[in-house]
Amino acid sequence: MAMERTYNNRLLLADLTTGKCEERELGEELARAELGGAALNLELLRRFPEGEPLVIGTGLLTSTFCPGSGVAVVTAKSPRSGMVVHHPIIGLIGLELKLSGFDFIVVRGRSEKPVRLWLHDELAEIAPAGEVKEQGTNQVTGRIRDEYGDMNIHAFQVGPAGMAGSPLAMISESCFGGYDRAGLGLALAEKGLYAVVVRGLGSLEVADGFFPESAKLMQEAAQSLKGKIGIREIMRLWAKEETFLPALEKVTHRHSACYSCPFPCRTFGFLREDPARKLETDAPNPGDAMIDPQGVLALSFLGNDFLHVYEHCTQLGADPAAVGMILKAEGIADKNAADQRIESLINEKKDLVNSKQNNFHGVTPWPDGGDLSAALVQAAGIFSNGIPPAVLPLSNPPASLPADPVEKAALVLERMALGLTLGICPIFLLSTPVVTPARLAGLVKLATEWDGIGEEELKAKAKSLIGKTLKLAAPKGSISDGLKPAGFDAAWAGLKKRYVEG
Ligand code: SF4
The missing domain is CATH 3.60.9.10 (Aldehyde ferredoxin oxidoreductase, N-terminal domain)
Structure with a gap:
């Protein structure tokens, strides 16, 4: 190598x-x-x-x-x-x-x-x-x-x-x-x-053929996501409140992508400057980057005040998804009341368990739960529950998904595992079925020249990572009954068996 x-x-x-x-x-x-x-x-x-x-x-x-x-x-x-x-x-x-x-x-x-x-x-x-x-x-x-x-x-x-x-x-x-x-x-x-x-001011060497193959994959991924832009694309799948997407549009200034990504899913909102402003602003901190769709969604009940409260959470380094659930349950409806309560939640060491909110072993669920397969992904709890627990139906042609919820959850977990082994954004992988394990294996082979490396090994590695991590699990607490759709217990047992015994 x-x-x-x-x-x-x-x-x-x-x-x-x-x-x-x-x-x-x-x-x-x-x-x-x-x-x-x-x-x-x-x-x-x-x-x-x-x-x-x-x-x-x-x-x-x-x-x-x-x-x-x-x-x-x-x-x-x-x-x-x-x-x-x-x-x-x-x-x-x-x-x-x-x-x-x-x-x-x-x-x-x-x-x-x-x-x-x-x-x-x-x-x-x-x-x-x-x-x-x-x-x-x-x-x-x-x-x-x-x-x-x-x-x-x-x-x-x-x-x-x-x-x-x-x-x-x-x-x-x-x-x-x-x-x-x-x-x-x-x-x-x-x-x-x-x-x-x-x-980082260093560099990596580049294998012959690696750049053209990466550029080709980038182009295909960009083509499949054509026209999809901003955090709203992810949130549309979950946002139930009709008033919320207009509230998001109202503060939206621009969208941006991370390194080498063709899906600009991050949205910068302005709070202290006109969002429509095109010229460079002099305001030192005009607003906040909305990078966390789960956190933004959980605060969406605040309507036009959501970004103010989201920014308060990010500045404190507090989980906005959990904070949003607690504030909503307490009937807090505006930014002034929210600001005061956030500080006290931190000082009182509140969390979802002692606030009696639904949780997966203490961890924040996606608002509105989602279907059985999304519940299974979150129940596994080994990758961040801040990442959408589903294949995102954004690409054209769309991903073909198994009907069975256990198979669907396995597909999501294995894409997350693959991304987090190779260093590729799991949100990107969940959005672009065109970036297949076979294509990624081709890039790995070009870069490493390892004998025998290929699609099957990458898939096996992803499964093995899930199994090894689940075997270490000795979770505290439990999964709230409110997060278990019909058939959850049997499906969860099946998913665990697949990785832990498989
Ligand atoms: S898909 Fe991932 S890598 Fe791309 S912009 Fe969004 S968070 Fe960043």
């Missing part, structure tokens, strides 16, 4: 207790056996069990020309569910992480004082996080960028909710929210690790 086409061959052991970082070679043998991402993270958790480890990993194709390949994965035990989860970090962080020179990071131990992990130019440093207690994620990101003198630095971080020990805490992607529904923001805060800061 030409390792330099996929990885830097660098594994970092970051010990927060001693403040020391140790580098090791990743090794081709381990990469060949596990491929990467969530699958390799899981193996590293097994090899380095001491110090309550949390593993941050890049996928085999992260930062390559493959479409949607800017993803990193955090694998750790969820403080909410007690289960091992693979949480996707999308945006630009995965791209920057691999190009900083590090492929995988095992974070162990606990620092007494707040620290950040700073990765750049093949250098790793555990540095003091400074006075961050009262600051929002926007302010912290700005301060880190100012401090290091580089506006292209990205970080995933803990916000004030995590620092206050709230179970609603989530990992935030730089200034914005994220997809963490498992409380990993609290897991980071409990380790004293307030941010992982990355800047």
Whole structure:
């Protein structure tokens, strides 16, 4: 294998207790056996069990020309569910992480004082996080960028909710929210690790034929999603409130895509500037990027106030989907009441369980549940429940889906597993059936030249990742009865059997 086409061959052991970082070679043998991402993270958790480890990993194709390949994965035990989860970090962080020179990071131990992990130019440093207690994620990101003198630095971080020990805490992607529904923001805060800061100025080599094949796949994916733009495309499938889509349109300023992605599903809304403004604004923070369809949906009952409250949650690093469920149940109907209540929810350490809201082992469900297959995907709980638990019917031609709910749930879980092993956005994969395991296997083969690698191995790896992770599950709490559609128990038993015994 030409390792330099996929990885830097660098594994970092970051010990927060001693403040020391140790580098090791990743090794081709381990990469060949596990491929990467969530699958390799899981193996590293097994090899380095001491110090309550949390593993941050890049996928085999992260930062390559493959479409949607800017993803990193955090694998750790969820403080909410007690289960091992693979949480996707999308945006630009995965791209920057691999190009900083590090492929995988095992974070162990606990620092007494707040620290950040700073990765750049093949250098790793555990540095003091400074006075961050009262600051929002926007302010912290700005301060880190100012401090290091580089506006292209990205970080995933803990916000004030995590620092206050709230179970609603989530990992935030730089200034914005994220997809963490498992409380990993609290897991980071409990380790004293307030941010992982990355800047990637390195590069990977490119195999002959890899770029044209990636460009072809990109073009086909873009063609299949033609005209689909913005978070509204995902939300349309779930939004029941007729008033909501107009409220979303009212604040929409622009849509954007992550690295190498032809589906711009992220929507930036303006709160302090005219959304119709075309010229560059002078306002330092004109609004917020809506990257989290589940969080936006859960706040949709607030009508025109939804973005204000969404931004309040993202600045605090609090799960907007859980907050929305609690606020709605409490009858809170406007932004002023919501602002006050959000702060107290954090201070009172409220969560879905002690607020008596429906949950999957403490984890936030999608609003309105969805069908049986969506319930099964969320019940599995091993990938972020912030990712839509369904194949998204956006492409032309549409995906052909099995009628059986267990088969349908398996299809969704296996696409998520494949994406999080290769470092490809699971939302993108759930939107584009044209990006098949066979096409991805072709790219992997070009990049690695591994004997025997192909579609069947990728599919088997995805199944094995699901099985191995489910076998580790010792979930806390239960699944609320309100989240179990007819036939749930038998279907859930069937799905588990398929992966755990299969
Ligand atoms: S589908 Fe959306 S979240 Fe995923 S990479 Fe593309 S723009 Fe980013």
